[in-house]
Amino acid sequence: MGANALIEDIRADVVILGGGITGLWLLAHLRARGYAAVLCEARALGAGQTLCSQGIIHGGLKYALGGALSEASRALTHMPARWRDCLEGARTPDLRGARLLSAHQYLVSGWRLAGFLASRMLQGRVNRVDSGQVPEPFAAALGPSARGGVYQLDEPVVDVRSVLAVLGHAHADALLAVDADGTRLLQDAGDVTGLEVRDREGRRLRIRGGHVVLCAGAGNEGLGRMIPSGAAPMQRRPLCMVMLRGALPELYAHWLGTSAAPRVTVTSHRDARGTPVWYVGGELAESGVAREPEAQVRRAREELSRLVPGVDLASCAGAVLSVDRAEGRHASGQRPDGPVLARAGAVTQVWPTKLAFAPLVAEQVEARLSLGGMRPGRCPMPSTQGWPRPALAPLPWDEARAWC
Numbered sequence: 001m002g003a004n005a006l007i008e009d010i011r012a013d014v015v016i017l018g019g020g021i022t023g024l025w026l027l028a029h030l031r032a033r034g035y036a037a038v039l040c041e042a043r044a045l046g047a048g049q050t051l052c053s054q055g056i057i058h059g060g061l062k063y064a065l066g067g068a069l070s071e072a073s074r075a076l077t078h079m080p081a082r083w084r085d086c087l088e089g090a091r092t093p094d095l096r097g098a099r100l101l102s103a104h105q106y107l108v109s110g111w112r113l114a115g116f117l118a119s120r121m122l123q124g125r126v127n128r129v130d131s132g133q134v135p136e137p138f139a140a141a142l143g144p145s146a147r148g149g150v151y152q153l154d155e156p157v158v159d160v161r162s163v164l165a166v167l168g169h170a171h172a173d174a175l176l177a178v179d180a181d182g183t184r185l186l187q188d189a190g191d192v193t194g195l196e197v198r199d200r201e202g203r204r205l206r207i208r209g210g211h212v213v214l215c216a217g218a219g220n221e222g223l224g225r226m227i228p229s230g231a232a233p234m235q236r237r238p239l240c241m242v243m244l245r246g247a248l249p250e251l252y253a254h255w256l257g258t259s260a261a262p263r264v265t266v267t268s269h270r271d272a273r274g275t276p277v278w279y280v281g282g283e284l285a286e287s288g289v290a291r292e293p294e295a296q297v298r299r300a301r302e303e304l305s306r307l308v309p310g311v312d313l314a315s316c317a318g319a320v321l322s323v324d325r326a327e328g329r330h331a332s333g334q335r336p337d338g339p340v341l342a343r344a345g346a347v348t349q350v351w352p353t354k355l356a357f358a359p360l361v362a363e364q365v366e367a368r369l370s371l372g373g374m375r376p377g378r379c380p381m382p383s384t385q386g387w388p389r390p391a392l393a394p395l396p397w398d399e400a401r402a403w404c
């Protein structure tokens with residue numbers, strides 16, 4: 001087949017651009033309901049924000065710490081149960097092959113959360129842990145002089161790469177590896193009628209009749225410029241995450257500082273060789289964008305040495321990951337309260353705001369398709385045999401080169 005040859009014209013109900021958590025979950029959701037859907041990925045599955053995330057399935061508690069139940073907190077309430085059902089195979093998508101890293105995230109606070117805990121809305125979602133009951137290895141890490149209360153939050157932590165692997169494997173026949181520069185919307189008299197994509201060898205594929213859903217994270221900005229009636233605006237909020245690698249205990253915890261937002265959030269992972277890695281976010285990662293990488297690693301070590309004096313951090317290697325959160329623009333420039341969906345004719349742009357919202361986003365997209373008159377079963381699942389499939393992206397700590 002020569003370069004730029006048109007190899008095929010296919011029909012689909014929905015074409016998804018972007019194979020992060022949003023695109024893959026949506027693909028699984030729509031196919032389970034009988035829609036003929038395909039997904040095009042320009043780099044590798046999870047290559048955007050998804051594999052940079054900490055994998056915490058927030059239940060909204062983090063956003064209720066100011067004392068008021070924000071819209072974000074309310075919207076997230078049902079997400080932990082929703083994900084757990086999928087991890088147990090009780091709901092679609094079936095995520096039984098994915099790994100749960102921890103059933104809970106802990107919260108350590110120097111100030112009293114009594115009023116917060118009394119809220120009826122939060123009952124059953126956060127429990128104070130008596131000092132003698134803090135589980136190991138967390139208790140040893142906190143040391144005997146730990147100050148403040150420890151709370152157990154109903155926030156599971158998932159191994160995000162294993163979630164993508166399960167979804168990608170189940171829907172491999174609907175995944176297309178495409179060249180980012182070779183995508184264009186097909187139009188007829190100003191109306192979008194489908195999408196043309198190109199693979200890395202220059203072969204072209206036209207996907208007609210489908211509603212196009214942009215789930216490309218930061219890539220939505222460039223893709224949005226193709227929308228004839230104009231795109232919804234996007235915002236980026238940068239983070240400088242810290243990775244610490246060495247003989248570290250398995251911890252999943254937020255530490256509150258002086259404000260209601262966690263100062264430090266730690267999740268625990270393993271690199272490809274099996275060495276433990278702490279992935280450190282929170283306010284530290286927000287303010288860290290102004291620091292040099294070595295200074296940011298040093299700051300993380302200093303803060304964590306005070307918070308977990310029982311852990312030897314001196315012998316750990318450290319590295320940083322600079323990454324933007326890509327979101328639908330909020331007037332304040334702050335995090336939107338929930339997913340942002342913007343529909344323009346046959347194209348919908350989606351930013352989930354949180355990985356945890358993936359199930360809700362899939363339902364919202366389906367509801368909009370339905371409102372627009374789309375029904376499953378209109379066309380059979382097209383064959384994409386012979387088209388290259390996207391690989392699964394590596395994790396940040398397996399890609400990082402500059403350890404100090």
Ligand SMILES: Cc1cc2nc3c(=O)[nH]c(=O)nc-3n(C[C@H](O)[C@H](O)[C@H](O)COP(=O)(O)OP(=O)(O)OC[C@H]3O[C@@H](n4cnc5c(N)ncnc54)[C@H](O)[C@@H]3O)c2cc1C
Nearest residue numbers: 018020021022042048049050053054055056217219355356
């Ligand atoms: C450091 C960090 C930690 C986080 N931690 C959490 C957390 O613990 N819990 C939580 O709920 N949320 C968390 N989030 C937020 C969460 O990661 C994101 O909201 C979510 O992953 C976004 O997923 P997505 O699939 O929409 O986008 P992305 O993950 O960015 O995926 C977009 C995909 O589109 C592809 N793409 C880009 N351009 C094109 C194109 N032109 N054509 C085709 N494909 C394209 C990319 O290669 C990528 O695979 C975190 C975010 C960051 C940055």
